[in-house]
Amino acid sequence: MFKQLEKFLIITVMIQLLILSNVLAVTGNQPVIASRVSEVSEISVITDSGYNMPSTTFFGIETEVEILNRAKENQTVTESPDCYPKVQINAIFANQSLELVLIGICNDMSMTYSYPPGITVEYESLLFYMNQKGLTQLPDGNYTLWRPILGKQYITIITVNAGIIEIIYHSFYYNRTEEVSSDTLPTDETNFSLTLPIVCISILLFASTVYSRRRSRIS
Amino acid sequence: MEQNPEANVDIIGFVTKTSSGSIKYITNPDDSYLNQQLSWGHGFAVISALAAVARDVKVIFMDIDMGADPYGFEKGEYLMWWWIYTYQASKDIDIVSWSQSTDIHFAYPGSQTQQLWSLLINKGVIMLASAGNLGTYKNLNVTTEVEWKYPQYYTAWYAIGSIDHETRSGDNSNKNHRTYYSSWYESYTSGNHIVNWLEPGHGVPVLTDPKQVGSIFKGTWVYGNGTSISAPYLAAIIALIITGYHNGIGSSTDPSVQKVIEILLYASSRSTFYQLTGYGYVDAYIAYGKAYMEGRLAA
Numbered sequence: 456m457f458k459q460l461e462k463f464l465i466i467t468v469m470i471q472l473l474i475l476s477n478v479l480a481v482t483g484n485q486p487v488i489a490s491r492v493s494e495v496s497e498i499s500v501i502t503d504s505g506y507n508m509p510s511t512t513f514f515g516i517e518t519e520v521e522i523l524n525r526a527k528e529n530q531t532v533t534e535s536p537d538c539y540p541k542v543q544i545n546a547i548f549a550n551q552s553l554e555l556v557l558i559g560i561c562n563d564m565s566m567t568y569s570y571p572p573g574i575t576v577e578y579e580s581l582l583f584y585m586n587q588k589g590l591t592q593l594p595d596g597n598y599t600l601w602r603p604i605l606g607k608q609y610i611t612i613i614t615v616n617a618g619i620i621e622i623i624y625h626s627f628y629y630n631r632t633e634e635v636s637s638d639t640l641p642t643d644e645t646n647f648s649l650t651l652p653i654v655c656i657s658i659l660l661f662a663s664t665v666y667s668r669r670r671s672r673i674s
Numbered sequence: 675m676e677q678n679p680e681a682n683v684d685i686i687g688f689v690t691k692t693s694s695g696s697i698k699y700i701t702n703p704d705d706s707y708l709n710q711q712l713s714w715g716h717g718f719a720v721i722s723a724l725a726a727v728a729r730d731v732k733v734i735f736m737d738i739d740m741g742a743d744p745y746g747f748e749k750g751e752y753l754m755w756w757w758i759y760t761y762q763a764s765k766d767i768d769i770v771s772w773s774q775s776t777d778i779h780f781a782y783p784g785s786q787t788q789q790l791w792s793l794l795i796n797k798g799v800i801m802l803a804s805a806g807n808l809g810t811y812k813n814l815n816v817t818t819e820v821e822w823k824y825p826q827y828y829t830a831w832y833a834i835g836s837i838d839h840e841t842r843s844g845d846n847s848n849k850n851h852r853t854y855y856s857s858w859y860e861s862y863t864s865g866n867h868i869v870n871w872l873e874p875g876h877g878v879p880v881l882t883d884p885k886q887v888g889s890i891f892k893g894t895w896v897y898g899n900g901t902s903i904s905a906p907y908l909a910a911i912i913a914l915i916i917t918g919y920h921n922g923i924g925s926s927t928d929p930s931v932q933k934v935i936e937i938l939l940y941a942s943s944r945s946t947f948y949q950l951t952g953y954g955y956v957d958a959y960i961a962y963g964k965a966y967m968e969g970r971l972a973a
Contacts, residue, residue: 506750506751535855535899536808536902537716559776560775560776561775561776561806561807561822562716562773562774563773563775563805563901563905564719564773564807564898564899564900564903565855565899565900566715582739
């Protein structure tokens with residue numbers, strides 16, 4: 456009788472930990488609006504930037520951006536001021552003397568935008584320079600891109616190592632159809648929503664086994 | 675402008691830089707280049723404010739590269755300022771009004787661009803810029819710790835902040851006060867690194883772009899917010915000053931920039947400078963009357 460009850464309780468806890476926590480992770484804690492750079496389509500050196508700045512190299516990056524609205528109705532977002540490009544970038548270089556400066560401009564007026572349910576795609580071009588003349592490619596380092604918005608901003612990471620470029624995109628987990636993707640390598644992102652129940656269940660099973668053995672010894 | 679029959683402007687041209695690097699002056703509204711512009715909405719709003727005060731004023735748009743745009747000039751690009759200087763006399767360019775902010779120090783002292791600004795000022799052109807919407811000293815972005823202060827911080831430019839001209843509930847309005855988002859600059863007037871004046875910019879009727887991507891106010895009049903709208907308000911008052919001076923002197927002789935500044939100060943709501951508000955707002959009627967009298971005296 457007690458053994459059956461014990462099994463029932465363990466199974467119930469397992470179901471709750473495995474299913475319920477994942478449901479909550481997907482639907483309960485997600486921001487309504489989220490943004491991500493979903494594609495870096497081109498990285499180029501700009502030879503005629505229009506800026507007469509010595510000792511610098513100009514770069515351009517073409518991006519595709521996704522704005523996700525998880526709600527069932529349009530969401531309005533007010534931006535004040537309304538800045539371009541919409542995508543921001545910063546970098547940590549292997550050569551620490553390098554600095555990156557993004558060229559941006561803000562219309563000094565607030566703007567209200569509307570995003571329909573689902574994903575809206577934008578295209579943004581970044582122009583930036585580095586304080587070294589004659590660079591022919593992105594210097595080694597980690598470059599982080601994001602699209603600021605009132606909500607969750609997922610980052611995209613460009614890693615340049617010995618001239619080899621890897622790009623890591625992070626997923627919205629929208630409708631749970633996408634996973635973290637990488638152009639070249641899998642990411643090391645940990646999925647805590649799955650890790651937690653597995654750890655809990657392991658502890659529970661261990662405790663249950665110890666308890667059962669002790670009871671059998673006593674009897 | 676059909677929803678506001680009192681407001682009207684005459685957009686006579688659009689200047690851009692083509693993909694081959696040459697300058698293109700467009701006067702045909704059906705030119706295919708115009709269809710590829712991505713950000714008309716801001717220009718619509720700015721022109722609405724200008725048109726409300728200086729009716730029938732002639733406007734030439736300069737196309738600034740906004741990143742995703744396929745064409746346009748960079749902010750400090752010599753070519754753009756060369757064009758304005760070259761055609762200043764033939765197109766009677768008196769005012770340059772700029773309603774954007776950037777964190778890039780794009781015109782170094784002694785650069786060709788700064789030299790052209792000096793030449794334009796000598797020809798009587800006055801240059802205005804919106805003070806910026808970050809509501810901070812030097813238009814500082816407190817998150818990134820970057821100052822978005824150009825061109826406002828250049829000596830050649832006059833920076834215009836925003837004042838609430840009325841109180842509307844639920845919108846952080848405070849009548850006759852600087853708006854919460856209007857940035858400011860130095861506390862001293864030498865070098866002109868200051869916010870010079872405030873003009874209405876909070877809850878100002880502006881026309882929205884019918885084709886603005888993502889906008890929820892396509893082609894309608896809305897209450898716009900920003901120092902972007904304050905700069906063209908002052909530009910419009912300066913246009914009235916120039917007209918008044920012409921009427922007074924009885925010819926098309928323009929007042930010097932120094933004379934325009936004197937008239938603006940005469941018609942300002944403040945007689946002394948204050949760091950957050952400059953010289954206050956300018957009374958358009960007083961400014962026009964003073965300009966007319968100055969013209970009469972100069973005749």
